[in-house]
Amino acid sequence: MTCAVGVERKSVQGASEAPPLMTSFSADWGSDISTLKGVPWGKAMMWVFLVSDTFIFTCFLVGYMAVRMSTVEPWPNPSEVFALQVFGNSVPLLLIAIMTFILISSSGTMAMAVNMGYQRRKDAATSLILVTALLGAMFVGMQAFEWSKLILDEGVRPWSNPFGAPQFGAVFFMVTGFHGLHVSAGVVYLLTIAFRLRRGKYDESNFEIVEITGLYWHFVDLVWVFIFALFYLW
Amino acid sequence: MTDEPSQQHPIRIYLIVWGLLFLISALSYMTDFIDRGFWRWALILLFMALKAGFIVAVFMHVRWERLALMAVVLAPPILLLVLVGLMAIESDYTRSIRFEYFAEGVQEEALPVSTSNKHN
Numbered sequence: 001m002t003c004a005v006g007v008e009r010k011s012v013q014g015a016s017e018a019p020p021l022m023t024s025f026s027a028d029w030g031s032d033i034s035t036l037k038g039v040p041w042g043k044a045m046m047w048v049f050l051v052s053d054t055f056i057f058t059c060f061l062v063g064y065m066a067v068r069m070s071t072v073e074p075w076p077n078p079s080e081v082f083a084l085q086v087f088g089n090s091v092p093l094l095l096i097a098i099m100t101f102i103l104i105s106s107s108g109t110m111a112m113a114v115n116m117g118y119q120r121r122k123d124a125a126t127s128l129i130l131v132t133a134l135l136g137a138m139f140v141g142m143q144a145f146e147w148s149k150l151i152l153d154e155g156v157r158p159w160s161n162p163f164g165a166p167q168f169g170a171v172f173f174m175v176t177g178f179h180g181l182h183v184s185a186g187v188v189y190l191l192t193i194a195f196r197l198r199r200g201k202y203d204e205s206n207f208e209i210v211e212i213t214g215l216y217w218h219f220v221d222l223v224w225v226f227i228f229a230l231f232y233l234w
Numbered sequence: 235m236t237d238e239p240s241q242q243h244p245i246r247i248y249l250i251v252w253g254l255l256f257l258i259s260a261l262s263y264m265t266d267f268i269d270r271g272f273w274r275w276a277l278i279l280l281f282m283a284l285k286a287g288f289i290v291a292v293f294m295h296v297r298w299e300r301l302a303l304m305a306v307v308l309a310p311p312i313l314l315l316v317l318v319g320l321m322a323i324e325s326d327y328t329r330s331i332r333f334e335y336f337a338e339g340v341q342e343e344a345l346p347v348s349t350s351n352k353h354n
Contacts, residue, residue, distance in 0.1 A: 022301065
């Protein structure tokens, strides 16, 4: 029996420049011990998780496409279903636009937090993570309001609705429900990391935990980009 | 602890991308006011792709990662487009079959005229 014996070859690169693309690819995959040289394991694993989560959301969105394309009944018009009455005028998709704005803002504050983390400005990073969490919580609150409006006021159910094809409700609740769940879990995750950061649990590192947390949060925003475009606008 | 290339970039690029994301979101919202047709769908998809691209490349840092990691991230979703294409073909077929065999009384656009009597 042999152990994996090999020399971890460092790619030839400067300390602060990106590795040359093609040679680094073959060097990575052709080497021993580890492929993604220099990538902290937490970051690589978070990416693996995000790719798997991408598959899940792809299944839901492709399912939505299949259902919508194959139903013979007209699909409800999201602009009308999700319009809000403001001063007597019906403004289409107003709540959704505000929710998109909030989520993009939270992505921005998260990116700032990552930057602060790498500058070792712990307090700034912690504050920005908390702001991000707050914006995320606001997003979930607005989504909950949207759900209650549709369920209680409009009579939308997973099996029927007054607007059109009966599958609309099932798709809506499934897709936005899973997304909202991810946002909620993200808020808890952000708060956890923020408090641990402030308590000094990551002082020994170069604060890549903030970047790893940021990857999850940007993923949540990314999924919303697709949901917004494909479900609400299309 | 690692030799990785610097993860830190001037904050300016994040602010610029952030602003662009707001702008593109506003433009996406405005597609709601275009009538359904080719241009509405094309713009919806274009803005979606731009936003996704910016978020993944800059905010999620993929632009500066090594190619092996980039491949882990980008190759699977690209391959998933095959699934999307296959399901689109299948769904369209399902719909035409439903119109042909089950469509008594269902109103939408003019029903396709069934040219065969095979189910009589």
